[in-house]
Amino acid sequence: MTRVATMGELTASLAHEINQPLTANLSNAQAAQRLLAAGDGHIEEIRDILADIAADDQRAGEVIRRMRNLLRKGESKPAELDVNEVVDEVAGLVGGEMILQNVTLGLDLSANLHRVHGDRVQLQQVLLNLLMNALDAMKDTPGGSRKVVVRTTVVGPRSVEVSVQDAGGGVPSERAEEIFEPFVTTKPHGMGLGLAICRSIIQAHGGRIGSRKNADRGVTFWFTLPTMDEAKS
Amino acid sequence: VSAGRGTVYVVDDEPSVRKSLARLLRAAGHDVEVFASAQEFLDRPESKEIACLVLDIQMPERSGLELQEALAGAETTLPIVFITGHADVPTSVRAMKAGAMDFLSKPFDEKDLLSAIERSLEKVRGGVEERTAEREAKKRLATLTPREHEVLMHVLAGELNKQIAAALGASEKTIKVHRGRVMQKMQVKSVADLVRLCEKAGIQLA
Numbered sequence: 001m002t003r004v005a006t007m008g009e010l011t012a013s014l015a016h017e018i019n020q021p022l023t024a025n026l027s028n029a030q031a032a033q034r035l036l037a038a039g040d041g042h043i044e045e046i047r048d049i050l051a052d053i054a055a056d057d058q059r060a061g062e063v064i065r066r067m068r069n070l071l072r073k074g075e076s077k078p079a080e081l082d083v084n085e086v087v088d089e090v091a092g093l094v095g096g097e098m099i100l101q102n103v104t105l106g107l108d109l110s111a112n113l114h115r116v117h118g119d120r121v122q123l124q125q126v127l128l129n130l131l132m133n134a135l136d137a138m139k140d141t142p143g144g145s146r147k148v149v150v151r152t153t154v155v156g157p158r159s160v161e162v163s164v165q166d167a168g169g170g171v172p173s174e175r176a177e178e179i180f181e182p183f184v185t186t187k188p189h190g191m192g193l194g195l196a197i198c199r200s201i202i203q204a205h206g207g208r209i210g211s212r213k214n215a216d217r218g219v220t221f222w223f224t225l226p227t228m229d230e231a232k233s
Numbered sequence: 234v235s236a237g238r239g240t241v242y243v244v245d246d247e248p249s250v251r252k253s254l255a256r257l258l259r260a261a262g263h264d265v266e267v268f269a270s271a272q273e274f275l276d277r278p279e280s281k282e283i284a285c286l287v288l289d290i291q292m293p294e295r296s297g298l299e300l301q302e303a304l305a306g307a308e309t310t311l312p313i314v315f316i317t318g319h320a321d322v323p324t325s326v327r328a329m330k331a332g333a334m335d336f337l338s339k340p341f342d343e344k345d346l347l348s349a350i351e352r353s354l355e356k357v358r359g360g361v362e363e364r365t366a367e368r369e370a371k372k373r374l375a376t377l378t379p380r381e382h383e384v385l386m387h388v389l390a391g392e393l394n395k396q397i398a399a400a401l402g403a404s405e406k407t408i409k410v411h412r413g414r415v416m417q418k419m420q421v422k423s424v425a426d427l428v429r430l431c432e433k434a435g436i437q438l439a
Binding site: 019025031035038055059096 | 293
């Protein structure tokens with residue numbers, strides 16, 4: 001249910017992501033046709049154009065591959081995962097939505113993470129949910145201040161943390177715990193299921209989820225996951 | 234499609250779109266300058282006289298619509314062709330109301346883009362010609378003596394030499410000489426041409 005709703009919100013974003021390479025490919029192809037019609041060589045430039053067309057085509061295919069993965073039905077398939085890779089893939093999906101909503105997305109990914117054992121798609125859904133919440137929370141934030149930062153950090157010897165920091169209106173501190181309960185929502189049209197599902201996914205992975213107030217404005221939602229190996233520190 | 238010389242500014246945050254559009258527009262005979270953001274465009278060192286703007290709507294920091302607003306205050310208008318990966322009706326209405334030349338959804342065909350650019354450059358050329366004509370007319374007008382200027386105003390009012398002579402207390406022959414000089418300095422052969430030129434120079438005719 002949440003998955004489908006989120007995909008609905010993402011459609012515009014995905015159209016944007018796929019339209020970019022499509023636009024570049026059409027213009028590149030038509031430029032090449034003009035160069036060929038003009039005669040006198042241009043072989044080097046036409047070669048560059050073809051290379052760019054191939055690269056953009058692969059990029060469009062990649063967007064579709066990620067979307068398929070996210071929508072894939074079926075049972076949980078835990079595997080060894082690089083958390084940063086999960087973050088990158090989700091960031092690639094929401095990039096267009098961020099631009100549409102005039103939000104800057106920052107990634108601050110630790111290079112020292114150990115791998116975790118988990119379900120890639122489920123973890124992507126958790127992160128996607130937190131990012132969409134962050135966007136919703138910043139609807140009333142002035143244009144220049146709309147910023148989301150996704151961070152990955154090593155916390156303790158056997159755990160990594162993924163956090164999503166927004167610059168929105170915040171969550172009243174007395175509700176910080178209960179928003180993870182089913183059917184509790186701060187949104188006018190929310191179902192109150194997103195964070196509840198996130199919590200159940202993270203708990204099933206042996207992790208924890210929570211939120212903390214930022215020093216300046218907004219909230220940071222975080223979750224931790226146990227790593228497969230002990231970190232050297 | 235024939236393309237005249239003119240500079241096309243392309244502002245899009247997407248590198249592959251910028252690069253491909255620059256190639257296409259150059260292949261179609263235009264000069265092209267590309268910018269990755271609204272700010273980069275505003276910071277460009279010099280403005281070309283014959284130019285138009287191909288502008289992406291959705292960009293981080295400052296959107297295409299915000300750039301359009303920022304440019305609206307400038308003295309010479311730069312025609313804008315909007316391109317967007319996500320066209321919604323309110324946005325396109327807003328852009329067109331604010332004077333956009335066209336609004337194209339990505340991906341668009343070259344013929345739509347090139348014709349919008351051609352119309353934009355044509356509009357700028359028309360404006361430039363008009364301003365040049367105005368400057369020239371004013372320049373000629375400035376060479377008239379005060380007396381010739383006086384005679385001119387009466388001529389523009391449709392008066393005959395005899396009427397002007399009476400009004401200015403001069404002989405008809407003198408007025409004829411003044412009128413001849415006015416026609417010579419304004420470089421026109423008929424009163425009809427004189428009226429048109431004076432209108433261009435901004436003289437209010439009664």
